[in-house]
Each structure stands twice: as C-alpha cells, then as structure tokens.
Amino acid sequence: MSDLGEGRRMNAIVPIVLVVVLIVGTAVLVVRVGVVARRRGYELGDEVVVRCRAGHLFTTIWIPWVSFKAIRLGWVRLQHCPVGDHWTFVSPVRDSDLTDEKRRIAAQYHDRRVP
Numbered sequence: 810m811s812d813l814g815e816g817r818r819m820n821a822i823v824p825i826v827l828v829v830v831l832i833v834g835t836a837v838l839v840v841r842v843g844v845v846a847r848r849r850g851y852e853l854g855d856e857v858v859v860r861c862r863a864g865h866l867f868t869t870i871w872i873p874w875v876s877f878k879a880i881r882l883g884w885v886r887l888q889h890c891p892v893g894d895h896w897t898f899v900s901p902v903r904d905s906d907l908t909d910e911k912r913r914i915a916a917q918y919h920d921r922r923v924p
Contacts, residue, residue, distance in 0.1 A: 858907055858915040859899040865892035866911055867918035871901055878921060891918045 857871035867890065879888035885900045907915075 856916075858902045858912065859888075860902050861888075861890040861893065861895075861897040861899045863890070863893050863895070863897060865890050865918075866902070866915035867892050867920060868915050869899070869920040889920060891920050 856868045858866055859869050859871065860866055869888065876886060879886040879899075882898070885898045887896065888899045889895075890897050890899065902911075902915075
C-alpha cells in the first residue's frame with residue numbers, strides 16, 4: 810500500500826517541477842535576449858523609439874517576448890502606428906542611429922497605453 814501512495818506523490822510532484830523549470834527557463838531566456846539586444850545598441854523597456862515600414866518614428870513599450878497590444882513576429886511586431894494611423898510592422902531603432910532631431914520627432918508620438 811505504501812508503494813501506491815509514493816507513486817501518487819511522485820505523479821503530483823512531476824507537473825510542479827516541470828512548471829518551475831519552464832518558468833525559470835523562460836525568465837533566463839528573456840533576460841538573455843534583453844542583454845544581447847542592449848549590446849547591439851537597442852534600448853528596451855518604456856519609451857523605446859521604433860520605426861514602422863513607412864518610415865514613421867514613434868515611441869512604444871518594448872519588452873522582449875511580451876506584448877499586449879501587438880502581434881510579435883520575431884524582432885518585428887505588427888502594431889498600430891500613431892503617426893500614419895495605420896497597422897504596420899514596427900521594429901526598434903538602434904540608439905546610435907538616432908539624431909537629436911529624430912528623437913524629438915519620435916517623442917511627439919506615443920502609441921496607445923495598455924489600459
């Protein structure tokens with residue numbers, strides 16, 4: 810009888826261990842992507858300058874692998890552009906590629922905040 814109880818406990822522990830491993834693995838991956846992106850000259854987080862396919866610059870929240878108002882497709886996102894009022898693919902702009910004038914232009918346009 811005790812062998813049966815031990816088997817049930819192991820069956821209950823395995824899903825918990827898998828969930829913990831998945832959560833920790835995902836967190837490590839997100840941090841690594843962020844570190845690599847910063848090393849390549851991209852700023853991440855709040856008020857990130859992005860460019861749409863039409864060339865418009867605006868700011869948005871950009872957190873790797875997290876999006877509530879856009880569809881992620883690798884390093885680009887399908888998102889609403891507030892400058893041209895259209896849906897388009899956007900991607901972050903390297904900080905070194907931005908002049909003061911481009912930063913000023915981008916700062917005038919913000920995408921919609923998550924409610």
